[in-house]
Every structure is written in C-alpha cells, then in structure tokens.
Amino acid sequence: MTAERLLRPLPGLCVLALILGGLEAAVDAGLIRRALLPPPSAIAPVLWDMLASGAVLPPLLATLRLVFAGFFIGSAIGVAAGLAMGWFPPVFRLLEPVVELLRPIPKAALVPALMLFLGIGETMKITSVALAVLFPVLVNTLQGVRGVDRVMLDAARTHGWGRAHTLLHLVLPAALPFILAGMRISLGLALVLAVLAEMLAGQGGLGFLILDMQRSFLVRQMYAWLVILAVLGLALNALFLLVERRALHWQPALRP
Amino acid sequence: MDFLELDAVTKEYPNRSGPPARVMDQVSLSVRQGEFMAVLGPSGCGKSTLLQMAAGLLPVSDGTVRIAGRRIIAPPPEAVYVFQQYTRSLLPWRNVRDNVGFAIEHRLGRRRAREVAEAQLDQVGLEGFGDHFPWQLSGGMQQRVAIARALAAEPAMLLMDEPFSAVDALTRLDLQALILEIWARRRLTVLLVTHDVDEAITLADRIAVLTRRPARMAEMVEVGLPRPRDAVATREAPQFLALRRRLLDRLLLRHDG
Structure with missing residues (x-):
C-alpha cells in the first residue's frame, strides 16, 4: 500500500527527468543557444545559491503577500455578492447587468487603467488581483446558492428558520463545494495577475525579477526565478486542496 | 376538537397552453386533536401536495387550511413536516x-x-x-x-410524507412501531401520507382515501381496531384483513380507471 503510493508518481517524474536530460543534451549538442536557454545544470547552481543565501525570500514573500491579500479580499467580496444575489432576487436584478458586463473583460487589461487611478503601489496590485479573483468566486457562489436542494430548504422552513439564519447555516455550507471550486480557479488567476502587476509596476516580487533579469541578460537567474514561481504555484494549489478536503470531508467523493 | 382543518382546498398549476392543471379539487377534511389520520391514494394523486399545503410549505390555489383555528399561510410552529427523502432533508x-x-x-x-x-x-x-x-x-x-x-x-402535530417508503420491509415495521409508541406517549396529532394500505390501517384512527388526479375525497374510513396496536400482530386481526381487502379493491379498481 505505502510502496504503491510512493511508486505512483514515478512515471511522471521519469518524464520530467527525461525532458531535463534532453534539454541538457540539446544545449550541449548546440541545438539550442546557451544564451537563450542555459542547460539545467547551469541553472541549478544559481537556484541553489538563491536558496542558500536566503535571497529568494524577500521577493517570494512580496509576491505571496500580494496573492494572499488580493485572494482574500476578492474571495470575500465574491462570496458576499454571490450569496446576496442568489438569495435575494432584488439584489440579483440590481447587480446582474454590471456583473455580466465586467465579467468577460480579461482583468489583465484593466491593470493600466488601475495604474491611472491607484498609482503603481501595493493598492493597485492588490486591487488587480482581487478583481481577477472576484468573478469566478461570485459566479460559482451564485450557482451553488441556486443549487441548494429544495427539500433541505423546506426542512428549514418547517422548523421555522428565518431567511438570515437559513442563508448563514444552510445555504452557505450547502454551496461551499461550489464556492471552493471557484476559489481554486481564482487562486491560479491571482498568481497570474500578481506576476503581471509586478512586471508592469514592480519594485520587487517574482514578476518584477523575471522581467528585470531578462532585461539585464541574466538569463540563468531569470530561469531560476521561473522555477521558483512554478514551485510557488504548485505549493499554493496543494495547500488549497488540503483546506478543501478538510472543509468538505462530508462530501461523497472525499469520504474515507 | 379539530386541530387541522382543510376546507375545500384546491391546487392548480399554471399551464403554458390552455387552462391551469388542477391536481386537487375541493378536498375537505379535519383531523381531531390527538388523532392519527392517514391519507391514502394512488401514487401521483397529489397526496404530498396536500401535506405540503397543510404544512404551509405550498400555497393553496383556493380554499383554506387552519391549524388550531388559525389560517395557515406560512409554516406554523405547531406542525412539523417529516420528509420522505431523508437523504435530502438532513444536512x-x-x-x-x-x-x-x-x-x-x-x-x-x-x-x-x-x-x-x-x-x-x-x-x-x-x-x-x-x-x-x-x-x-x-x-x-x-x-x-x-x-x-x-x-x-x-410540535403538537407531525405531517409525515411517506416517511417509511424508502427503507426495507423489516426496517419499515421497526419505524412503524416507533411512531406508534411516540404518538401514544406524546399525544401527538399525526397526518401521514402513504400508498401502503397495511401501513395506513396499522397506524391510523381514520383513513382519508383520495381519488386519482385531480384528487378528490373518495371516502373517510374509520379503522376501529383496538389500541394499543402492534406493527406485526395487529395485521392478523380479521378486522384488519377485511378492511385491507376493501381498501385494496377500491384503490386497484380506480387505478385501472
């Protein structure tokens, strides 16, 4: 059982190793120019230096802070608006046109406009991330609220639950699987927008560094930061799955 | 004293083409305080609709529902609805x-x-x-x-919507015995909807028999079996068997139209 669990990721890891080995060989053979893509063996020491010296921490924390702040603000607004729109029909009629108009805009396109209003500081970056996070969470919350079983709602009514109590203690937990699915989509978007905002208006953070290294012809450093960004994305997703599993332990698919 | 009164209750659903579809037509019945009444009818006749209107969960199209003398337009505190689909009603x-x-x-x-x-x-x-x-x-x-x-x-009253129809036969007997015991101990008023003739006779004081759609009152049957009853032994009484025969004949006959 344990051995099986340990062996399961092995084929995938082999493919990864094969790609890295292939790149190494391709660069060595002169198929790829070193200036464009240094071999993995040249990037690894740079990466190691960054990790060992602790130089990786300040930019990583800057980006992480941006992602978390934007993610929580955007999620909170998305859940609140989704619940209100799903549960109170007048609110839905009030907000639906605005939501439908803003939703299809790629939020990256709004960053220049936000810079006009909010400058190039943290406020603008957090707002960009929050905007990207808001809509998938809102739409999923709305869908979750509408999907609450009528029998369950009738059970609340026959026991005399009020609208507010029902919203908080029945509709919200019943919609939670949808809400969390929306938040998982948004987490990826949060990272995209954080990196983009840092590239456009950065004084630090992973996005700024990746662009800065490329402009300074520090190609190995650029790839090293890229690896760190990839690992960050992977870690955030794993963390979220963990939280999701705990929150939804009662779901059929997650039962022990 | 009548605890629940349905007076000429009618239910219609809007129909896109033509007149509204009438699923219940002028049903009147009253359940006395402390009485166990069963509502029996062919499946799809609107028994659950009747119960939901009695519970204030569904508005009536015409007629009135009263509980303890008050007209019901929202779920009243005196009556609680027990759902057929426990998997959907529990959180x-x-x-x-x-x-x-x-x-x-x-x-x-x-x-x-x-x-x-x-x-x-x-x-x-x-x-x-x-x-x-x-x-x-x-x-x-x-x-x-x-x-x-x-x-x-x-609650003073339970409104039970085929509460035992989704469990196996042995468990059903078990739950019927439980409900008999609770009803007697708590002096509840019960309105129970079922399509199970045996269940209706075993549990109820009176049985309201409905027709097929649109549902009307066909008959009000006094069960008359002595109490306390037993979910198993009561079914061997000659009175039980005679009533069972009569009700099944009636339901099956109606069923073939």
Missing part, C-alpha cells in the same frame, strides 16, 4: 447531534440545542450516535434522525 455536513439540533438552534442557541438533541436521540434508539454523520448510518437510522429532529421542536 450532510452536520453530525447527527447537530442535525437534530437543527430544529431548535435558531430559538435556543447551538449549545442548548445540542443538549436537547442528545435527549431526543435516546428516545428514537440512537443513543451514542451523536457524533456520526448521516452517511455513516443506514437508511432506517437516518429516518430516525429525521424523526428525532421533528420531535425536538416539540
């Missing part, structure tokens, strides 16, 4: 204790609700199951949780 994210506390937490608060819930679980034979989740229990046990939840609200 899957709550353990058994908090599912029972559901009935009263908005009035008493979570902590007090848990204490009451624990006491209710003892009464339906689920002591020690408070920490379990609904999906860890059998169907019969889940329906016991639903019954405990309804009882926790201390």
Whole structure:
C-alpha cells in the first residue's frame, strides 16, 4: 500500500527527468543557444545559491503577500455578492447587468487603467488581483446558492428558520463545494495577475525579477526565478486542496 | 376538537397552453386533536401536495387550511413536516447531534440545542450516535434522525410524507412501531401520507382515501381496531384483513380507471 503510493508518481517524474536530460543534451549538442536557454545544470547552481543565501525570500514573500491579500479580499467580496444575489432576487436584478458586463473583460487589461487611478503601489496590485479573483468566486457562489436542494430548504422552513439564519447555516455550507471550486480557479488567476502587476509596476516580487533579469541578460537567474514561481504555484494549489478536503470531508467523493 | 382543518382546498398549476392543471379539487377534511389520520391514494394523486399545503410549505390555489383555528399561510410552529427523502432533508455536513439540533438552534442557541438533541436521540434508539454523520448510518437510522429532529421542536402535530417508503420491509415495521409508541406517549396529532394500505390501517384512527388526479375525497374510513396496536400482530386481526381487502379493491379498481 505505502510502496504503491510512493511508486505512483514515478512515471511522471521519469518524464520530467527525461525532458531535463534532453534539454541538457540539446544545449550541449548546440541545438539550442546557451544564451537563450542555459542547460539545467547551469541553472541549478544559481537556484541553489538563491536558496542558500536566503535571497529568494524577500521577493517570494512580496509576491505571496500580494496573492494572499488580493485572494482574500476578492474571495470575500465574491462570496458576499454571490450569496446576496442568489438569495435575494432584488439584489440579483440590481447587480446582474454590471456583473455580466465586467465579467468577460480579461482583468489583465484593466491593470493600466488601475495604474491611472491607484498609482503603481501595493493598492493597485492588490486591487488587480482581487478583481481577477472576484468573478469566478461570485459566479460559482451564485450557482451553488441556486443549487441548494429544495427539500433541505423546506426542512428549514418547517422548523421555522428565518431567511438570515437559513442563508448563514444552510445555504452557505450547502454551496461551499461550489464556492471552493471557484476559489481554486481564482487562486491560479491571482498568481497570474500578481506576476503581471509586478512586471508592469514592480519594485520587487517574482514578476518584477523575471522581467528585470531578462532585461539585464541574466538569463540563468531569470530561469531560476521561473522555477521558483512554478514551485510557488504548485505549493499554493496543494495547500488549497488540503483546506478543501478538510472543509468538505462530508462530501461523497472525499469520504474515507 | 379539530386541530387541522382543510376546507375545500384546491391546487392548480399554471399551464403554458390552455387552462391551469388542477391536481386537487375541493378536498375537505379535519383531523381531531390527538388523532392519527392517514391519507391514502394512488401514487401521483397529489397526496404530498396536500401535506405540503397543510404544512404551509405550498400555497393553496383556493380554499383554506387552519391549524388550531388559525389560517395557515406560512409554516406554523405547531406542525412539523417529516420528509420522505431523508437523504435530502438532513444536512450532510452536520453530525447527527447537530442535525437534530437543527430544529431548535435558531430559538435556543447551538449549545442548548445540542443538549436537547442528545435527549431526543435516546428516545428514537440512537443513543451514542451523536457524533456520526448521516452517511455513516443506514437508511432506517437516518429516518430516525429525521424523526428525532421533528420531535425536538416539540410540535403538537407531525405531517409525515411517506416517511417509511424508502427503507426495507423489516426496517419499515421497526419505524412503524416507533411512531406508534411516540404518538401514544406524546399525544401527538399525526397526518401521514402513504400508498401502503397495511401501513395506513396499522397506524391510523381514520383513513382519508383520495381519488386519482385531480384528487378528490373518495371516502373517510374509520379503522376501529383496538389500541394499543402492534406493527406485526395487529395485521392478523380479521378486522384488519377485511378492511385491507376493501381498501385494496377500491384503490386497484380506480387505478385501472
């Protein structure tokens, strides 16, 4: 059982190793120019230096802070608006046109406009991330609220639950699987927008560094930061799955 | 004294083409305080619709529903509805204790609700199951949780919608015995919808027989079997068998139209 669990990721890891080995060989053979893509063996020491010296921490924390702040603000607004729109029909009629108009805009396109209003500081970056996070969470919350079983709602009514109590203690937990699915989509978007905002208006953070290294012809450093960004994305997703599993332990698919 | 009164209750649903579809036509009945009444009818005749209107969960198209003399337009505190689909009416994210506390937490608060819930679980034979989740229990046990939840609200009346139709035959007998015992001990008024003739005769004082759609009152039958009854032994009484024959004949005849 344990051995099986340990062996399961092995084929995938082999493919990864094969790609890295292939790149190494391709660069060595002169198929790829070193200036464009240094071999993995040249990037690894740079990466190691960054990790060992602790130089990786300040930019990583800057980006992480941006992602978390934007993610929580955007999620909170998305859940609140989704619940209100799903549960109170007048609110839905009030907000639906605005939501439908803003939703299809790629939020990256709004960053220049936000810079006009909010400058190039943290406020603008957090707002960009929050905007990207808001809509998938809102739409999923709305869908979750509408999907609450009528029998369950009738059970609340026959026991005399009020609208507010029902919203908080029945509709919200019943919609939670949808809400969390929306938040998982948004987490990826949060990272995209954080990196983009840092590239456009950065004084630090992973996005700024990746662009800065490329402009300074520090190609190995650029790839090293890229690896760190990839690992960050992977870690955030794993963390979220963990939280999701705990929150939804009662779901059929997650039962022990 | 009549506790629940339905007076010429009619239910229609709007129809896109043509006149509205009438599913219930001028049904009148009254359930006395402390009485156990069953509503019997062919499936799809609108028995559940009747019960939902009695519970204030569904508006009537015409006629009136009264509970304890008051006209019902929203779910009244005196009557609690027990659903056929326990898998959909229990909250899957709550353990058994908090599912029972559901009935009263908005009035008493979570902590007090848990204490009451624990006491209710003892009464339906689920002591020690408070920490379990609904999906860890059998169907019969889940329906016991639903019954405990309804009882926790201390209603004067239970409105039961085919509560035992989704469990196996042995469990059904078990739950019927439980409901007989609770009804007698708590002096409840019960209106129970069923398509199971045996169940109706075993449990009820009177049986309201409905016609096929649109549902009308076909007959009000006095059961007359002595109490206390037994979910098994009562079914051997000659009176039981005669009534069973009469009701089945009537229902099957109507069924073929």
